[in-house]
Amino acid sequence: MKENDIIELLKSQDEFLKTTSKTSVENRISILKKLKASIKAHEQGIVDAIYKDFQKPEFEVLTTELFVVYKELNLFIKNLKKWSKPKSVSSAWLNFPSSDKIHYVPWGKVLVIAPWNYPFQLAITPAIGAIATGNTVVLKPSEHASYTAGVLVKIFNEVFEDQQAKIITGAVETAKILLEQKWDYVFFTGSVPVGRIVSEQIAKHMTPHTLELGGKNPCIVDSTAKIDVTAKRICWGKFLNAGQTCIAPDYLIIDSKIKDEFQKKLISSLKEFYSETSYKDYTRLIHDSHFEKLTGFLKDQNIIYGGESDAETNFLAPTLVDSPDLSSPLMNEEIFGPILPLYSYSTFDELEEMITSFEKPLSLYVFSERKDFVKQVNEKFDFGGGVINDTIVHFVNDKLPFGGVGASGVGNYHGRASFNTFTRQKPIVNRKTWLDIPIKYPPYNRVNSFKSFLNLFR
Incomplete structure (x- = not known):
């Protein structure tokens, strides 16, 4: 047109x-x-x-x-x-x-x-x-x-x-x-x-x-998280629509005490979800330039699972990457694809330093059985909306407003x-005419009376 x-x-x-x-x-x-x-x-x-x-x-x-x-x-x-x-x-x-x-x-x-x-x-x-x-x-x-x-x-x-x-x-x-x-x-x-x-x-x-x-949506996995269900829920929320979801987890921060074990659970969940021969229930990337951008992100990265691709069909397999440099192209912008970086943390200060190094995210996810830890996360970080012990499901509740904050x-x-x-x-005041209080009209000879009245609000 x-x-x-x-x-x-x-x-x-x-x-x-x-x-x-x-x-x-x-x-x-x-x-x-x-x-x-x-x-x-x-x-x-x-x-x-x-x-x-x-x-x-x-x-x-x-x-x-x-x-x-x-x-x-x-x-x-x-x-x-x-x-x-x-x-x-x-x-x-x-x-x-x-x-x-x-x-x-x-x-x-x-x-x-x-x-x-x-x-x-x-x-x-x-x-x-x-x-x-x-x-x-x-x-x-x-x-x-x-x-x-x-x-x-x-x-x-x-x-x-x-x-x-x-x-x-x-x-x-x-x-x-x-x-x-x-x-x-x-x-x-x-x-x-x-x-x-x-x-x-x-x-x-x-x-x-x-x-x-959108933005860099963090997903925190505490040491008390139930590992089996946590791995499944993260893989589902991340790789739904091949990761092309604005509220998908952008990166994982896993308690160092359980990182190795949790990494294995993520891989087993992905193998359970998607056939490595057909990927029948798996979306492709939208177009060539997005494919080229995401596969370019994987250069020189430590891929611990996935990474297979096919330019002819814009296919990129679900991919896990271990601790990419924060200054790398992969971490400089929202990934918006089936690549999930994995990091570890030992203290809350380390967690805070990483999350606050990015702009306020559209979503934040935390997996934990500790109420005090969940409360600390939700009070410390600013984000558009979040979920405790799951990912992306806040979007489907029409009783919740959906939106971001700041850059998201x-x-x-x-x-x-x-x-x-x-x-x-559009506010409308309908004044009645059967009574007209004269206090607002000149001459203003009721100043002292109104000062006394104003004391009620001071």
Whole structure:
């Protein structure tokens, strides 16, 4: 789509918002139901498209893409009417008599830029919140998951008018043109470097925004951790989607007393999970440049398991690396792939020194049976969200806001948090006229009386 076409689309969205800004909650719920029915009708097409994009197994598509989307849709369909009601709050004494309410109103025109790693779920989920709350949406899916983008276009064409919700496909130049326009809200999911570019671009218009980014997510294994289940849960969370998950553990820090034993458990878990001959239940890397980048990370590293690769299919086996140099390319940025560095620690000070050497992460995981140790970790380190004795599962609870902190993200979403993100609170005071207290009017001859009253607040 050309720049002029995008500008015309935004103008048509402005007109659409003028005429439909008062659309009923019931109407929006009916649109969500229509969207749900369309997704259901295209389920197999979604599974097939994501497999074509990077060979994601059907089970992972059903659990990490469709399940999450259906949950979000069902939650909004069930609760939108309740959430949308104006909230009454107590009025200020100086405004007596009055009734005060907070109204939840849409921002207006919303741009959603989605990533490739969960190309359906991370595109549709924020769009659900934006559409449900009365905004118009332009969704830019990733060009690296073109088959999935094609299915998204079909679904949007079936469900929405162009002025209400539109998908615009394209690569970097398209994203650049979109970001140059004036939006009422921008929602971006992607890498930290690109997130910085997005933030700089939309700052020109002072645009409110949510940035869902990533970082070096630490995973701590205490000496009291139950080794068998810990190894399985870490391998699952790390190598799901071939490690191409923003909340995947980025590196392990293992108590030195159990490191050798735990390393063996990790290897046995990986052998149990994936057949070394077919890797049938294992996703491939998204494209050639990502493959080249990750395999480049492995040069001169001490690989203790895995490392096999195939450039023709962008396959990189689950790989464990022992104690890479912190200044190496592997540790200079988020790995975002099936490579797991292993470190050891002996004291909490060593743990702290390592974790705080990186920016605040999107997620942190700690495996321990010691409550005091878990408490110390959670109080000492700042991170977007975390899990005790598992990995990545906080993402599926729609009652928990999902988002980062510092370099790992701005804002949050999921469930009610999505409703809050895509609406703004509009306070309205309704003053009554049957009584008018004269204290606020000139001439100000009640200064001493008000000083006495002010003492109550001093």
